[in-house]
Amino acid sequence: MRYITFVIPQVDDERCPNGECDGDSAVEGEAIHYINLLDDGTGVGLYQLRGDFERATEVLEANPDVLTCEQSAASDGLVYLHFRANSLMTDLLGIFRRYEIVVDWPMEYTDRGDLRVTMLGEDEGIREAIGELPDGIRITLEGMGEYRPDMRQLASLLTDRQRELLELAIDEGYYEIPRRATLRDLAERAEISAGTVSEHLRKIEIKVIMELV
Numbered sequence: 001m002r003y004i005t006f007v008i009p010q011v012d013d014e015r016c017p018n019g020e021c022d023g024d025s026a027v028e029g030e031a032i033h034y035i036n037l038l039d040d041g042t043g044v045g046l047y048q049l050r051g052d053f054e055r056a057t058e059v060l061e062a063n064p065d066v067l068t069c070e071q072s073a074a075s076d077g078l079v080y081l082h083f084r085a086n087s088l089m090t091d092l093l094g095i096f097r098r099y100e101i102v103v104d105w106p107m108e109y110t111d112r113g114d115l116r117v118t119m120l121g122e123d124e125g126i127r128e129a130i131g132e133l134p135d136g137i138r139i140t141l142e143g144m145g146e147y148r149p150d151m152r153q154l155a156s157l158l159t160d161r162q163r164e165l166l167e168l169a170i171d172e173g174y175y176e177i178p179r180r181a182t183l184r185d186l187a188e189r190a191e192i193s194a195g196t197v198s199e200h201l202r203k204i205e206i207k208v209i210m211e212l213v
Helices: 053-062 087-098 123-131 151-155 160-172 183-190 194-212
Strands: 002-008 027-037 042-051 066-071 078-084 107-109 115-121 140-146
Touching: 002 123, 027 087, 042 053, 053 066, 053 078, 087 123, 115 123, 160 183, 160 194, 183 194
Parallel strands: none
Antiparallel strands: 002 115, 002 140, 027 042, 027 107, 042 078, 066 078, 107 115
């Protein structure tokens, strides 16, 4: 089974546009754990938010496209939503069904409000699905290859700070060939020294390599 991971820049989602609920900087999208479209054209989903959770609920309940909003009983930022589906999710999920694509949940919001998606399937199905993405959906490819069930478990080896810096390095193109960002660039974005960034990335790479070997 093959996988492809890509990022949709600045997702315009009526529940969390650009990763922020109604542009409210106190509330940001963290992940989409599941979404399904219903026969009546509406959708249900499990979203994870971070920030002021009470404010998040107020914003969502005031949104006319949100039909039902229920918080998780635990203080984990999870919200169940029944909503009027926007064109982005309708198009994406329709393509996934048509080409028998499986989503490796959750979809994750980056710090910029982009949406990172990993999908699984056969080579031909993945190629055709990517080719059918609407013109308005721009993607940045992050990785592809043979899928391993333990791929997401690698992230659990890292601290929150290490995951933040690794995500920053990927988003800025540090691991691309040729590189689009230097250690100094990452340091400026993270507001720490280049030496500290280098040390963090070295530890991240060692943890990942040791787990894979």
